[in-house]
Amino acid sequence: MSNTHSVEIKNLTLSFGAVDVLKKLDLTIGQGEFLVLLGSSGCGKSTLLNCIAGLLDVTAGQVWINGKNVTWAEPSERGIGMVFQSYALYPQMTVEGNMSFGLKNAKVPKPEIKKRVAHAADVLQIEPLLNRKPSALSGGQRQRVAIGRALVRDVDVFLFDEPLSNLDAKLRADLRIELKQLHARLKNTMIYVTHDQIEAMTLADRIAVMKDGLIQQLGSPDEVYNKPENLYVADFIGSPSMNLLEGVIEDQFFKAGDLSVPLAGYDFSRQANGAAWFGIRPEHVSLGSEAESTDVKLNVKVEVVEALGSDTLALTEVNGTRFWLRTSGQSKISAGDAVTIGFNAAEASLFDKKDEKRL
């Protein structure tokens, strides 16, 4: 069974003094899978990655890589390569020196080192840079070299610790695509830590959303986005985030103030009545004539309009709560307009008020 699992985390706990940074975490990552650990700062995602790499000593639990228990093995003996946010290139060595440092330490014969460096340089198109020092490289080039350094190690698992965070927006988008192509080509297991939702959504086979040392939801980007497991994930994913209304569920209706939404179309995972949150994403809110056929219709006043070009965001208010809607970039609404909006229960998410879990 374990040979299809590339990385397995079993019951992993890490404490700094009295503070548990990771709490009895279990996670199984398949061969060739691209897993993204997503969360805001301090959620434990980087800590988890460092534990997998062996750069932090775990307090309890086990780490298995390729069917071997490596919980206490040295980082270099685990069969991993790692790419860091600050690139972490050795400033006094050339690009070639950086890429071959690990192989030299592993006493790989010289011709073999040359071959592997040449291959990695070819894959990443950095051959012209091999004799330069890191200080003479641009940010994008540095990160390519950092990836190259992981590549030459010829390992099965790549660990990425926010590798694109230090790059500017355009470069980040370019390298994101390249990473995706690289994964498609190499088919290695990749574990990728980020706080950037777009990176997570575009790169991941599966996303693990983390908070307070626990995995909140583990699923495909589609599942995480459309069927968030709990209130935290619903609120965390998406920008602007999901509109959340507080109310009660009574006899197949969600009621909040004057609002009453029929829930016949909603796919309940468990039956519930009582206090609940009703969540709907801004793009699932229809405007004007499109709102004719929805489960519920509302008349609201537009307070702020943000025209982004590709689409337009409008801020309104429902039951005293901020309520965003997203519409076409060509739409001609402006602040102060009175508009009709509507949405369907089928596209909504309902959460129990008590445990904040999905209903």
Next chain:
Amino acid sequence: MVDATHFDGAHGPKPTRAFSRRNIFLYGTLIVVAFYYLIPLYVMVVTSLKGMPEIRMGNIFAPPVEITFEPWVKAWSEACTGLNCDGLSRGFWNSVRITVPSVLVSILIASVNGYALANWRFKGADVFFTILIFGAFIPYQVMLYPMVILLREMGIYGTLTGLVVVHTIFGMPILTLLFRNYFTSLPEELFKAARVDGAGFWGIYFQIMLPMSLPIFVVAMILQVTGIWNDFLFGVVYTKPDIYPMTVQLNNIVNSVQGVKEYNVNMAATILTGLVPLTIYFVSGRLFVRGIAAGAVKG
């Protein structure tokens, strides 16, 4: 603590005209103060170039009528300490033989230790480090005698080796702090990357950290060379007269009660003793400032 290296960008209001009242006051004050600092040096040099008759007649500020290098020669090779009369040269070479190994050993040990504290933290390390830093503030007098016993037990009391050990131990708090802070300021990811690349404790120290740390080693060298060269207390307590460092010998020459006071020789000897740290000061500039700002804690 205080980083005394950044002197760029003065903050005060910008000066206006060259001879405004404000500027006259400003530069006037600075120049007067500068004289206060410079005059002792001037008097020293002038005195050391005069003959004794001229000193007895004239005032100490007057430039020499007849320049003589006799006092310098005498200070270097003939001045008497009460025990022998072969001048400061003996003390100079003693100080060299004390300073060179002390500087090398103390920096080697403290840099490796600072690196271990910064990157390879182990249980209890912080406790030892805290005690060590507290040690920097304990008056040396408190530890003088226990150290005598320790050196005697090791059979190196009164020897050069013993003094090297003393300088290494008492230099450790400030040097370890210096290196620990420096290594902590280097990006941690670099260290992590090297571990993933399979480099061990010494591999990372020699191949990654050392090449990146030349400035801090220079700072530590300056700090230690001046500190050890200028030391008096340890020299007088832990060595015997034939290996007394230059400062101790200088004091013995100048403050010896026998014979006629030869002020010109005394001043020449004083300048000679101050020459090594002064040279380092004028050559190293900002790095010196950084070193003493760090070393000031040592008191």
Next chain:
Amino acid sequence: MATGATKPFGLFRNMSAKIAAIPMIFAAMVVFFGGTIWTVVYSFTDSKLLPRTNWVGFEQYERLWGTNRWLISIENLMIYGVCSLFFSLVIGFLLAALLDQKIRFENTFRTIFLYPFALSFIVTGLIWQWLLNPEFGIQSIIRDLGWTSFAFDPLYNQDIVIYGVLVAGLWQGTGLIMVLMLAGLRGIDQDIWKASRVDGIPSWKTYLFIVIPMMRPVFITTLVIIASGIVKVFDLVVAQTSGGPGIASEVPAKFVYDTMFLRQNLGQGFAASTMMLLAVLIVIIPWAYLEFGGKKRG
């Protein structure tokens, strides 16, 4: 150890780092901690030429505080300490503020103010011994100028000898304080100056009410540096006055040295050094608490 499945035995983990730290552990535990405790313990014995465990309670301390020489040492330390603290801070800050006025030749001035700090206390003491020599030094110069009754011979006058030491100490040490203060001034946000100029506040007011309060950490650190230096004053006195005239310029550090190594009265020396330790702890502990105790909460 190579299997990675089992946790290695605690002591051997991170072995190289522990080996590298052995000198530190030795220095911290044996010399600093052990040595201090040893001295404090033996201050309760009547050790003379060699340490011995003949307990006499507080006798050494009683005798110490009945010794004129020690009382003079303490008095001198107080005078020297208070004056040195005050003048170092004031002169150091004023010089730093002057240098911070975008002046030309800043580096030259800084180099001049700081060079005495590169010199040892022995050298400093001997220079000022010469300058204050009543026959040839400042006193004689001024008398030669016509003011024949002028008297400034601190090194030969019991009442003011400690001020003679103070002048030398300040000459040697104020440069350092200036450098620390200057670094503190440069560490202050440029915008503060812009804001105060926009508000039309005069410079001296900005310094007094805005800049100095902002430099509190620098002042505290500097204070600790000066204070711990004061307690250790030894070489300067040895070179400049040898404690004289008579015993008028004795200081505790010299008292300890003389008592232990020249008069072979170890017990008395231990008691005196324990008192020095106590004085330092009174300064250091509140500071360490402020400086490091606060950070743990953050």
